[in-house]
Amino acid sequence: MHTYLVTGGCGFIGVNFVRRVMETRPDWRLINLDALTYAGNFGSISDLDGGRHRFVHGDITDGDLLKRIFDENEISGVIHFAAESHVDRSILGPAAFVDTNVTGTFKMLQAGLEAWKAGRVAPGFRFLHVSTDEVYGSLGAEGSFTETTRYDPSSPYSASKAAADHFVRAYHRTFGLPTMITNCSNNYGPYQFPEKLIPLIIFNILNEKPLPVYGDGSNVRDWLYVVDHCDALLTVLEKGSPGETYNIGGGEEKKNIEIVHILCDLVDQRLNRPSGTGRKLITFVADRPGHDLRYAIDASKIERELSWRPGVDFEEGIARTIDWYLNNMDWVESITSGEYHGWVNENYGSR
Ligand code: NAD
Ligand code: DAU
Numbered sequence: 001m002h003t004y005l006v007t008g009g010c011g012f013i014g015v016n017f018v019r020r021v022m023e024t025r026p027d028w029r030l031i032n033l034d035a036l037t038y039a040g041n042f043g044s045i046s047d048l049d050g051g052r053h054r055f056v057h058g059d060i061t062d063g064d065l066l067k068r069i070f071d072e073n074e075i076s077g078v079i080h081f082a083a084e085s086h087v088d089r090s091i092l093g094p095a096a097f098v099d100t101n102v103t104g105t106f107k108m109l110q111a112g113l114e115a116w117k118a119g120r121v122a123p124g125f126r127f128l129h130v131s132t133d134e135v136y137g138s139l140g141a142e143g144s145f146t147e148t149t150r151y152d153p154s155s156p157y158s159a160s161k162a163a164a165d166h167f168v169r170a171y172h173r174t175f176g177l178p179t180m181i182t183n184c185s186n187n188y189g190p191y192q193f194p195e196k197l198i199p200l201i202i203f204n205i206l207n208e209k210p211l212p213v214y215g216d217g218s219n220v221r222d223w224l225y226v227v228d229h230c231d232a233l234l235t236v237l238e239k240g241s242p243g244e245t246y247n248i249g250g251g252e253e254k255k256n257i258e259i260v261h262i263l264c265d266l267v268d269q270r271l272n273r274p275s276g277t278g279r280k281l282i283t284f285v286a287d288r289p290g291h292d293l294r295y296a297i298d299a300s301k302i303e304r305e306l307s308w309r310p311g312v313d314f315e316e317g318i319a320r321t322i323d324w325y326l327n328n329m330d331w332v333e334s335i336t337s338g339e340y341h342g343w344v345n346e347n348y349g350s351r
Helices: 012-024 063-072 087-092 095-117 156-175 197-206 226-239 256-270 300-306 314-327 329-337 339-348
Strands: 002-007 028-034 053-057 075-080 126-132 179-184 186-188 211-214 220-225 245-248 253-255 282-285
Touching: 002 012, 012 028, 012 226, 028 063, 063 095, 075 095, 075 226, 087 095, 087 156, 095 126, 095 156, 126 156, 126 226, 156 179, 179 226, 186 226, 186 314, 197 211, 197 256, 197 314, 197 329, 211 256, 220 226, 220 256, 220 314, 226 245, 226 300, 245 300, 253 256, 256 282, 256 314, 314 329
Parallel strands: 002 028, 002 075, 028 053, 075 126, 126 179, 179 245, 186 220, 211 282
Antiparallel strands: 220 253
């Protein structure tokens, strides 16, 4: 058995990753370290707990806890997801982004380095830092981000992820720690917290609430189905080279307003509502400060060197996503009601 340490495995991508590993890697066990912030939901993985998945309720800024985890387990690799991830929240309150994304990543690196130097990790140990395309800033109408695009972050969120990326790279160059970085475009799919565009719009259409579109809706994002991202991360973990960076993207550029239109029309169809019902809810609102115009990923390196490419196109991925939300409205209610947080504090102790 190989033991991997996943951080943030109760968040959107982390939950999908944990589930993917359980399905596809029978010889892996996972330690899932998550602080269960508002974005983390133990209920999303509670059916897996015990056996090959072990949940640890804790904070990545807690160096003593990290040391204990590395001391007590021979870790084959770290998949570091834990972060504050929402751009709008970073504008309202940047401090938590510095604490978790910068200090937390530094603590993870330091704990990993100490265990690695002392020979307490498994042979072939890797530290995979999961980052974002937002570190590159905004594109104009043309071009795409490559691994050598200059860092130019616009929001406190992307600045904190950029700082973390620099630390990860520095720990490789200075100490030789076998780190790798992935910079991925916008993910969508099951278990995404309904503050992000796609689940928020689905949730509001269902509840006949206004659909807030920032600015004129012409900003472009490059969308990737979350399970494809998880497979890309597994590919990098198993085949990538230490010190390298890999861009990951779906090659599915869409304007925000196009996404909102697609969601309105598909949800109307699913609910047998008259066509146009959803679109009537569209409300243009003030733009996000520092709003990046366009992201697009050049994923040719990971395709060429590691043979990864997305398996699910937007049409199929968005249909699966809508169906998942329609069938799991109790999940949305539970994570927004905070019931799970009370339950976890009773069972695992509060932070
Ligand atoms: P998320 O906000 O849904 O989940 C974050 C998880 O981290 C939650 O479970 C939360 O409880 C946990 N967490 C937060 N602070 C913590 C701390 N101090 N200690 C331990 N756990 C903590 O985020 P996500 O969308 O799943 O993103 C995961 C990672 O992927 C992030 O690093 C993000 O920057 C990156 N990323 C996300 C996307 C995207 O589209 N969602 C795209 C590219 C990269
Ligand atoms: O590109 C990768 C990034 O994608 C990740 O690093 C982030 O963690 C993730 O949150 C996401 O960031 P975005 O800011 O692109 O995602 P969000 O869903 O917040 O917004 C997508 C686009 O939709 C963006 O242009 C802002 C716009 N938007 C968003 C919301 C929440 C709206 O127009 N209305 C909204 O209500």
